[in-house]
Amino acid sequence: MLNQTASTSTRVIPTAGAALTPTPASQATELPTIGFIGLGAMGSRMAVRLLSAGHSLSVWNRSAAAVQTLAAQGAQAQATPADAARGEDIVFSMVFDDAASREVWLHPQHGALAAMRPGAIAVECSTLSPAWIDELAARAAERGVRFVDAPVAGSRPQAQAGQLIFMAGGAAADVDALRPTLAALGGAVHHVGAAGAGARLKLVVNALFGIQVTAVAELLGFARSSGLDVDASLAALRSMPVMSPAAAGAAGLMLAGNDTPQAPIDLIHKDLGYAMDAAAAASGNAAALPLTAQAQQVFAAAAARGWGAENLVAVRKLYA
Numbered sequence: 142m143l144n145q146t147a148s149t150s151t152r153v154i155p156t157a158g159a160a161l162t163p164t165p166a167s168q169a170t171e172l173p174t175i176g177f178i179g180l181g182a183m184g185s186r187m188a189v190r191l192l193s194a195g196h197s198l199s200v201w202n203r204s205a206a207a208v209q210t211l212a213a214q215g216a217q218a219q220a221t222p223a224d225a226a227r228g229e230d231i232v233f234s235m236v237f238d239d240a241a242s243r244e245v246w247l248h249p250q251h252g253a254l255a256a257m258r259p260g261a262i263a264v265e266c267s268t269l270s271p272a273w274i275d276e277l278a279a280r281a282a283e284r285g286v287r288f289v290d291a292p293v294a295g296s297r298p299q300a301q302a303g304q305l306i307f308m309a310g311g312a313a314a315d316v317d318a319l320r321p322t323l324a325a326l327g328g329a330v331h332h333v334g335a336a337g338a339g340a341r342l343k344l345v346v347n348a349l350f351g352i353q354v355t356a357v358a359e360l361l362g363f364a365r366s367s368g369l370d371v372d373a374s375l376a377a378l379r380s381m382p383v384m385s386p387a388a389a390g391a392a393g394l395m396l397a398g399n400d401t402p403q404a405p406i407d408l409i410h411k412d413l414g415y416a417m418d419a420a421a422a423a424s425g426n427a428a429a430l431p432l433t434a435q436a437q438q439v440f441a442a443a444a445a446r447g448w449g450a451e452n453l454v455a456v457r458k459l460y461a
């Protein structure tokens with residue numbers, strides 16, 4: 142249960158496995174009630190895990206089909222973000238970009254933030270710009286709503302398995318209050334600073350990953366065009382410290398020709414843009430991240446070929 146101003150709406154829910162039989166009070170666990178906004182590839186998987194952990198879950202998504210899928214598993218379908226947030230202890234958002242996040246939190250008629258009670262916690266897990274997160278955190282503070290930005294490392298398989306890694310920005314007490322809930326979603330919660338710190342670190346992570354993916358695509362292309370056996374080359378590279386685990390994973394997918402969407406090109410393209418904007422704003426130098434800018438151009442070229450919905454490793458096709 143949440144500390145400080147935990148709500149009276151916190152429900153007593155039997156522990157997993159005891160749901161169908163009367164449960165002695167000693168076996169019951171008090172769990173915070175949750176609103177979940179954004180049931181895309183990541184959000185839907187996270188929501189299912191929260192349901193499985195026994196939370197009462199209100200859900201909203203822009204398109205209705207995803208809401209119905211969650212409702213069939215026990216979630217309460219809601220008509221607006223405000224309805225999904227009203228009265229809940231914790232409200233998560235997992236949507237595409239800044240514009241979507243602004244829409245779901247601050248829409249004048251149906252935004253979630255205005256529906257939240259003071260003392261509840263708003264958790265923004267999407268990968269967004271620090272400028273927007275700073276604004277959202279300030280708006281939450283004006284309403285007495287506690288705010289944590291908690292973007293994630295890990296993709297669809299990790300979301301499904303509850304193995305996401307959270308980079309949390311916010312007050313330590315608020316991050317600590319979330320830890321029992323986040324435990325259903327992830328293997329680690331790193332409290333990295335005040336509100337906005339999670340968003341900033343997430344852009345560092347994605348720039349580091351995006352740069353490596355474009356480098357691997359380019360250099361595997363070079364290995365192939367120069368006559369090397371690329372499978373043997375990758376086997377050798379895997380044994381060397383120069384190959385990071387992330388780069389090795391991407392290279393394996395590239396050689397397997399596996400572009401099944403996990404982290405699509407359109408998402409990483411967005412994130413690298415946010416990183417460049419944030420770095421420019423922080424340093425006053427519009428070209429503060431030249432390598433990131435180069436990587437973003439590669440992803441832009443792939444998106445221009447119509448591959449935006451494919452996994453980011455599909456940039457390999459630029460070098461085929």
Ligand SMILES: NC(=O)c1ccc[n+]([C@@H]2O[C@H](COP(=O)([O-])OP(=O)(O)OC[C@H]3O[C@@H](n4cnc5c(N)ncnc54)[C@H](OP(=O)(O)O)[C@@H]3O)[C@@H](O)[C@H]2O)c1
Pocket residue numbers: 179180181182183184202203204207235236237238240241242244245266267268269293294295296297403404405408412
């Ligand atoms: N996929 C990954 O590997 C990964 C990993 C870490 C972090 N992330 C981040 O997590 C977030 C979600 O990613 P995802 O893979 O789940 O993306 P996704 O499958 O494309 O889902 C995007 C979600 O945002 C909603 N949305 C888009 N525009 C909206 C708007 N204007 N108003 C309201 N809702 C809107 C979509 O609603 P509809 O269903 O109606 O389209 C959907 O629920 C992104 O910020 C992404 O960068 C993704």
